[in-house]
Each structure stands twice: as structure tokens, then as C-alpha cells.
Amino acid sequence: MHWADVIAKKLIEEKKVDKYVVATGITPSGHIHIGNARETLTADAIYKSLKNMDVKAELIFIADTYDPLRKLYPFLPKEFEQYIGMPLSEIPCPEGCCESYAEHFLKPYLESLDNLGIEITTYRADKLYKEGLYDEKIKIALENREKIMEILNKFRSTPLPEDWYPINVVCENCGKLKTKVLKYYSEKEEVYYKCEICGVEGVVKPYKGRAKLPWRVDWPARWSIFNVTIEPMGKDHAAAGGSYDTGVLIAREVYNYEPPKKVVYEWIQLKVGNKAIPMSSSKGVVFAVKDWTYIAHPEILRYLIMRSKPTKHIDFDLKKIPDLVDEYDRLEEFYFNNKDKDDLNEDDLEKIRIYELSTPKIPETKPFVVPYRFCSIIAQLTYNEEKNDVDMERVFEILKRNNYNVENIDEFSLKKLKDRLLMARNWALKYGEKLIIIDxxxxxxxxxxxxxxxxxxxxxxxxxxxxxxxxxxxxxxxxxxxxxxxxxxxxxxxxxxxxxxxxxxxxxxxxxxxxxxxxxxxxxxxxxxx
Known part of the structure; x- marks a missing residue:
């Protein structure tokens, strides 16, 4: 049984609810890479498995657009130093093409999710806060300040200061989240604060986007707002004493909510030479999801994630893309040769399921396929620079000489072939070997x-x-x-x-x-x- 089906089956056995809400999300502080996509694709696989088991399910994505810019990342110009501490949604787009910093990195990722065949409901944290959806949760957190401090201090080597409050106020003057709460008056529901940057003092009531819960409180509050049943998370959040452990206690003791089942996933490491380095937007070690379809079809990325259990780390080597595509092609052939058989063993059934979860739109018949590496050669030889396209007549001539039957290629296969030719050429020119015939x-x-x-x-x-x-x-x-x-x-x-x-x-x-x-x-x- 595929890992996603195992997780879904256990979830149904453990939790009896009217609807299973699978949650995922990201902080759009930089280019969203395929390491981030592992969380979203893991959530999507579980969601699809739940649907396959005929239970009501929903997949939600919460973008943490109200998180502050924490530092000047390597890809940002020096002038963005002035925005450190401001919510990402309130910072200008670094290239002037989107309505905000957050949208600049979030928008292409959400478009990529559509290409990956993911049906998802998207929420932006800044809008949730500004619409007042968190107001009641903020009030509960403030009234349970001592209990939250007690929970967090269980996992801290240095206790929180006595005047700590579970809230970050957005300064009305400089717009930054670097403020100190001076006092909370519960009867008035007013928070008095002083900005640590500009020194302004002010009062917040009502909140509606003027304040934000810190992450370790925000997460359990979010679970209770959206009735989250299960959520994949990186091993950092799931580590002993991490934000999931504190979130479980805060959810139960403060928000009276049973926390979601956790699904821990390992990092995807980018192979750079002989080294495998964990992807990191802040360090510039990334391969952005938006760039994937420049070199391969979306189902290949899905396959990269679906073939391995979440707890297994993945080494991603751009030079090995042809091998990854070859694996998928062999799986596709296996699927069409065996999908209607009744005597398949467990391993064969799992292969069938990996293909189903990797391929958002399964064709009715096996597509005509030309190996990726061969496509990279053909495309380089047949590319017309003036038309910025491959010459399909020459492509067919080459395929015939290579013993391919090209007489009855269906429209679906033809489009897929042309796309693969262009993608494989892109890969060869940037990550593989450019074909240069000597004079x-x-x-x-x-x-x-x-x-x-x-x-x-x-x-x-x-x-x-x-x-x-x-x-x-x-x-x-x-x-x-x-x-x-x-x-x-x-x-x-x-x-x-x-x-x-x-x-x-x-x-x-x-x-x-x-x-x-x-x-x-x-x-x-x-x-x-x-």
C-alpha cells in the first residue's frame, strides 16, 4: 500500500470527523523551491487518498504573508534593509511587478500548484488577520498568557521574561512588528505597546491586522480556526520541544482543540558537485518550483515526491533529470500494461498507485514516448532559432530513422512530445551538455x-x-x-x-x-x- 493511503487509512481509524481537513502552507519570504513543494505535494497525496476512500475532505493552503521580513536576504537590494521587521504583505515588490513582496514569491508558486494538478483552497494570513478571523484567538491567548508561558518555558533553557505577552503589535508609525507590549487590559480588550524601533507608544483595539500571534501560538490557533485534522511538517517543527510539541499543548489547554495528526517529512537536498545541500531560500540554495516546467513535465516532480516515503530524504541532482524521467516513463509503461490485471502483488499495486498519484491527468491510452535524453539531442539539432521552436518535420524524419513508428501519434502525445523536446533542450543547455559538433x-x-x-x-x-x-x-x-x-x-x-x-x-x-x-x-x- 502506498504511504499516502496508509496515512489516510490510519487517520480515518483514529479520528472520526465529518470532514478531514489537510493543511499545508509556506512563508513567502523568498523563492519557493521544490523542497517546500514536498510539503504541499505530501498534503495533496494524503488528500487524494482520503477522497479515494470516500470520505469528505478538504485541502487548504495558508500562506504566512503576515510574517515579518527577518533579514536582508542575498537576493534583495541593499535598500530593502529598511523593511526588516515589516510584514511581508506590507513590503513593496522587489521587482515592481506584484502588489507586494509576499505576492511576488507566492503568486508563481500558486500558479505552479495548478500545473501540478493540486486542487487547493488558499488563504493569506494578512487577510485573515485584517478580516478579524484571529481576533478571538488573540483575546484567548492574552487571557491565557501565564498558561502559554508555562507551556513554552517547559521547552526553553532560558525562561521567557515575566512581562512577555503572546502577541506582536504592528507599529502604527513605522509598520514594523518589533514592538513591546506594556500592558493588557482585559476588561477593555486593549493592548498598550511601545515600538522598539521608532519609540512610538500606542494602543490597539480592536486588532484586525494591528497585531499578530507569534508562530508557536499562531499555529495551534490556526488549527482550531480551520478544524485541521492532519498536517505535514518539516522535521524542524516536529523535533522534540519544537513548535508542534508546544502547539499540541496550547491547542488542548488554551484553545480546547484536539491537535492534528502530524506527518513529518525530510528535506530535499540539492546536489551541487559532490555535495548534497539542504535547500534554503535565505541562503540562495534553491531550485524554484516555478522553474520546473522549464525542464520537465509537472508529473515528473510529483513522481520525485510520490516514490519516496516522507521520512526519506531526497537528493535532487539537476544533471540526473533524464534518469528521473526514464524512471517515470518505465512506470507509465508498467501502469498501462498491468492496470487491468487482477493478480498483482503488493509491490505491483504500489507501482500502480505511485503512477496514479504522480499523474494528475491520466491519459486513456499509453502515450507515444521518446526518451528525454534522446529528445535533448533531437531538439538541439532541429531547433529553429528564428522561429524559437523545434522543426517537427525534421523531428519526425529523425524518429523514423531511429525506428519509431510516427504514423498514428495522437494529439495528446504530439503535444507532450513537443513540450518534452523543448524542455529537454532547455535542460541540456543549462544543466546537461550542449551538443557541439566539431568542424x-x-x-x-x-x-x-x-x-x-x-x-x-x-x-x-x-x-x-x-x-x-x-x-x-x-x-x-x-x-x-x-x-x-x-x-x-x-x-x-x-x-x-x-x-x-x-x-x-x-x-x-x-x-x-x-x-x-x-x-x-x-x-x-x-x-x-x-
Whole structure:
């Protein structure tokens, strides 16, 4: 059984409610990366599993747009130092394209969620506070100040000061959340404060966005507002004494609410060279979700998350995207070959379920598929710079020479193929290897440095090419046969070919590559050396 189904099943057994609310969220303080997306996609998988079990469920996303800007991040201009301490929703857009700082980073992420096939109800914390949705929760927190302090101090090495209050007031003068509460009058429901930045003193009543609960109180308050039943969370929040542990006690003892079931997930680490570094917006170690469809279809990102249990960390290597896509393609083939069978074992059933949870829109029939790495080669060779697009006529010619049946490609497969061609080209140019075929003069110079037996093979192979069938399989066989004919190790034949084509000892699958390059070019290149 897939991990999402296991979690959903246990939740239904443990909690008997009219509706299961799955919550997720993010603080849009910087570029929202695929490490952040793991939480959202984990929540979505659980939500889909609950729906599959015929219970009423809802998936909600709460953007913490009212959190303050904590520091000057590396991607921000120096002048944004003046906004440190202000709520993200009240800070100008760093590029002047959105209504606020928060929206600049949140909007592309929410658009990405739509592409990922996630049906979600989105809330923005700044609007929730300004609409007064938190006012009653703030009042309860203030009236239970000592109880909240007692709970938090259980997990602190240094106790909170005696004059601490569970509220952060937005200064009416400078707009920052760096204020100190001086006094709370419960009968008037008034909070007196002094700004630690500009020194202004003021009073807040009613709250309606003029005050915000600190995170460790905000989270349990939010659970009780939205009746949250289950929520994925990073291991930092779930650590002993972390915000979930304090949230559980505050939810029960202050808000009289049974806390949601936690689902802890591990980080996605970005491979940089030989190192795997946890993604961090503040440190600039990111691959933004909005950039994913520049290199691959959304279902590939879903698959990256769905194939591993949340508690398993993921090393994400941009150079290995073709391998990840190949895995998905094999899973898709397995799905269509086995989905209607009744005798599948547990492992096979889990594969079927991983595909279902990875693929928001499952096609009726198995799509026509060309491997991603091969698409990166084809697209580079057929890209028309003037039209900023691939030449599909040339693409089909190449596919035919590579033994693909392209006669009856359906519209869905055609669009997916074209998208993959462009995505794979983008990947190759930025993260893979740009395909550069050396010119004839360089090829001649390299030829002179080859071993005598390799030179002999090139001339022999060139002669045989004149009458050969020019498709990938025939060319592949011809390479081996001609090498055998003259007593050359096939490995040396491959290396010699790559050297006179690419100027290096390795390259794409040679038979397919030669078929892709076309008869005229290949004959001319191998015949240069008479």
C-alpha cells in the first residue's frame, strides 16, 4: 500500500470527523523551491487518498504573508534593509511587478500548484488577520498568557521574561512588528505597546491586522480556526520541544482543540558537485518550483515526491533529470500494461498507485514516448532559432530513422512530445551538455592523432556506410560488424567516432546519433580522411 493511503487509512481509524481537513502552507519570504513543494505535494497525496476512500475532505493552503521580513536576504537590494521587521504583505515588490513582496514569491508558486494538478483552497494570513478571523484567538491567548508561558518555558533553557505577552503589535508609525507590549487590559480588550524601533507608544483595539500571534501560538490557533485534522511538517517543527510539541499543548489547554495528526517529512537536498545541500531560500540554495516546467513535465516532480516515503530524504541532482524521467516513463509503461490485471502483488499495486498519484491527468491510452535524453539531442539539432521552436518535420524524419513508428501519434502525445523536446533542450543547455559538433578542420586534426587501427576502421566503415540501411539499429550493428572484420575492439571504434564528431571520447548512443545526424552529413564526415 502506498504511504499516502496508509496515512489516510490510519487517520480515518483514529479520528472520526465529518470532514478531514489537510493543511499545508509556506512563508513567502523568498523563492519557493521544490523542497517546500514536498510539503504541499505530501498534503495533496494524503488528500487524494482520503477522497479515494470516500470520505469528505478538504485541502487548504495558508500562506504566512503576515510574517515579518527577518533579514536582508542575498537576493534583495541593499535598500530593502529598511523593511526588516515589516510584514511581508506590507513590503513593496522587489521587482515592481506584484502588489507586494509576499505576492511576488507566492503568486508563481500558486500558479505552479495548478500545473501540478493540486486542487487547493488558499488563504493569506494578512487577510485573515485584517478580516478579524484571529481576533478571538488573540483575546484567548492574552487571557491565557501565564498558561502559554508555562507551556513554552517547559521547552526553553532560558525562561521567557515575566512581562512577555503572546502577541506582536504592528507599529502604527513605522509598520514594523518589533514592538513591546506594556500592558493588557482585559476588561477593555486593549493592548498598550511601545515600538522598539521608532519609540512610538500606542494602543490597539480592536486588532484586525494591528497585531499578530507569534508562530508557536499562531499555529495551534490556526488549527482550531480551520478544524485541521492532519498536517505535514518539516522535521524542524516536529523535533522534540519544537513548535508542534508546544502547539499540541496550547491547542488542548488554551484553545480546547484536539491537535492534528502530524506527518513529518525530510528535506530535499540539492546536489551541487559532490555535495548534497539542504535547500534554503535565505541562503540562495534553491531550485524554484516555478522553474520546473522549464525542464520537465509537472508529473515528473510529483513522481520525485510520490516514490519516496516522507521520512526519506531526497537528493535532487539537476544533471540526473533524464534518469528521473526514464524512471517515470518505465512506470507509465508498467501502469498501462498491468492496470487491468487482477493478480498483482503488493509491490505491483504500489507501482500502480505511485503512477496514479504522480499523474494528475491520466491519459486513456499509453502515450507515444521518446526518451528525454534522446529528445535533448533531437531538439538541439532541429531547433529553429528564428522561429524559437523545434522543426517537427525534421523531428519526425529523425524518429523514423531511429525506428519509431510516427504514423498514428495522437494529439495528446504530439503535444507532450513537443513540450518534452523543448524542455529537454532547455535542460541540456543549462544543466546537461550542449551538443557541439566539431568542424571538419578540427575533425581532420583529431583523426591524425588516432591509432592506426582506428584510422583503418574509419575508412572501412565509411565505405560500408555507402550501401548501409540508414536507421539506428542497422548502423549499430554495422559499427560492431566492421570493427570485428578488421580485428578492432568495438570500444575503440566508438571512441574514434565520438572524437571525429564531438572532439571527445564519449557521446550519445552512436547508432541513434548517426541516424539522427542524417546520411549526407555522416557520409561526408567519415569520408573526410581519404
Amino acid at each position: 571538419e578542420n578540427e575533425a581532420k586534426e583529431i583523426y591524425e592523432k588516432l591509432k592506426d587501427k582506428q584510422k583503418e576502421w574509419i575508412k572501412y566503415f565509411a565505405e560500408k556506410l555507402k550501401t548501409a540501411e540508414f536507421d539506428a539499429l542497422s548502423l549499430h550493428e554495422l559499427i560492431y560488424q566492421t570493427a570485428k572484420d578488421i580485428g578492432l575492439n568495438p570500444r575503440d571504434a566508438f571512441q574514434a567516432s565520438y572524437m571525429i564528431l564531438l572532439g571527445k571520447k564519449y557521446g550519445p548512443k552512436l547508432g541513434s546519433f548517426l541516424a539522427t545526424l542524417g546520411r549526407d552529413f555522416v557520409l561526408r564526415r567519415y569520408s573526410l580522411f581519404d
